[in-house]
Every structure is written in C-alpha cells, then in structure tokens.
Amino acid sequence: MREAEVRDEIEIAGLVVEGFLDKFRPIFGRGMDRSVWIMEKWVRLEHSIGGVRSLVVEISATGEISGSVGVRIGDSDDDALSRGLWDSLERSLGFLRASWAATLLSYPRYAASFQEAYVERLVVSPAHRNQGMARALLDASEDLARETGKSTVGLHVSGENIPALRLYESYGYEEVSEQRSRLTGYFLGIRNWLYLRKEI
Numbered sequence: 001m002r003e004a005e006v007r008d009e010i011e012i013a014g015l016v017v018e019g020f021l022d023k024f025r026p027i028f029g030r031g032m033d034r035s036v037w038i039m040e041k042w043v044r045l046e047h048s049i050g051g052v053r054s055l056v057v058e059i060s061a062t063g064e065i066s067g068s069v070g071v072r073i074g075d076s077d078d079d080a081l082s083r084g085l086w087d088s089l090e091r092s093l094g095f096l097r098a099s100w101a102a103t104l105l106s107y108p109r110y111a112a113s114f115q116e117a118y119v120e121r122l123v124v125s126p127a128h129r130n131q132g133m134a135r136a137l138l139d140a141s142e143d144l145a146r147e148t149g150k151s152t153v154g155l156h157v158s159g160e161n162i163p164a165l166r167l168y169e170s171y172g173y174e175e176v177s178e179q180r181s182r183l184t185g186y187f188l189g190i191r192n193w194l195y196l197r198k199e200i
Contacts, residue, residue: 117145
C-alpha cells in the first residue's frame with residue numbers, strides 16, 4: 001500500500017473503468033475506448049483541484065496496481081471539476097452524448113463537509129478480489145481521515161451492490177440517507193444510492 005503518484009493515474013483510471021464496467025458501458029457505448037482517457041483526466045483533476053488523495057495497492061513482483069481508493073480530505077473546486085469533466089466528455093463524445101454522460105455521472109450527489117473524509121471511489125481489479133484488498137483500502141482510508149483531523153468517513157454505494165454494502169456495514173458504516181434516481185435506475189440499473197457514514 002502506498003500513496004498514488006502521477007504515473008499511476010492512467011492505471012487508476014483503467015481500474016475504475018474495469019471495476020465499474022456495467023456502469024461505464026451504457027454511458028460510453030461505442031466510445032468505451034475513450035473512457036479510460038476521460039477517467040484519467042478526471043483522476044488528475046481530483047488530485048489537483050478536487051482535494052482527493054489516492055492510495056494504491058501495488059503487487060511487488062509485477063509492479064501492477066491491483067486496487068485503489070480515492071479519499072476527499074481537502075477543499076474542492078467543484079465548479080472547476082465540473083468544467084474539466086465536461087471538457088473531456090465533450091471533446092471525446094460530442095455535445096449530445098456528453099450531456100447525457102455528464103447527467104448520469106453526476107450521481108450520487110454529495111455536499112462536502114469540513115469534518116468528513118469522503119471515499120470518492122474504491123476499486124479492486126476483478127483478478128484480485130476476495131483477497132482482503134478492499135478491506136485494506138478501507139482501513140487505509142480511515143487512517144488517512146484520522147491523520148488529517150477528520151471525525152467521520154462517508155461514502156455512497158448503490159443499493160444493488162450487496163457485497164459492498166455488507167463490507168461497509170461490517171466496518172461500522174451506517175445508512176444516513178438515500179437518493180433515488182429513475183434515470184440511473186433505467187440506464188444503469190441503479191435505482192437508489194445509499195449514503196453511509198462512520199465516526200472514527
């Protein structure tokens with residue numbers, strides 16, 4: 001486990017796309033070849049203006065990154081983040097498809113809190129799942145939150161993602177609120193997003 005470096009951003013982006021392929025495929029359609037490029041731009045923006053620090057699990061024998069977590073612990077320029085994502089989407093997908101993709105990618109909605117660390121994304125490559133990496137990344141997220149003076153850790157999970165929901169609940173995360181979306185329900189199969197929080 002180590003802090004991500006700039007050179008890791010392309011691999012983190014690939015992990016995110018691979019880990020959430022069922023969500024990215026309906027959004028990008030035939031533009032899937034551009035999804036990793038767009039996610040790399042997003043990860044770079046998160047790191048530079050989004051207040052996010054990423055941690056990665058690196059396989060020592062191969063140097064491959066098998067898991068990553070991005071945790072928002074600092075101030076975020078949300079307007080600049082939105083503009084940056086929009087620019088990447090429009091350049092890659094065109095105006096109409098970019099508008100649709102931006103709408104779907106805007107879920108779940110979250111308002112940052114000064115005393116809370118927020119897990120933006122936690123992903124483990126399919127080949128390395130069920131080996132305790134998600135738990136290690138979650139532990140590292142909570143350690144990072146404590147080190148930076150946060151009192152809670154929050155995250156969103158889709159109501160349909162039962163394995164992730166069970167993992168978070170077993171770690172003491174409790175449901176605080178729920179967002180329902182007919183749009184993501186229809187296009188992504190995600191009808192509700194659960195916001196979970198844990199005091200640390």
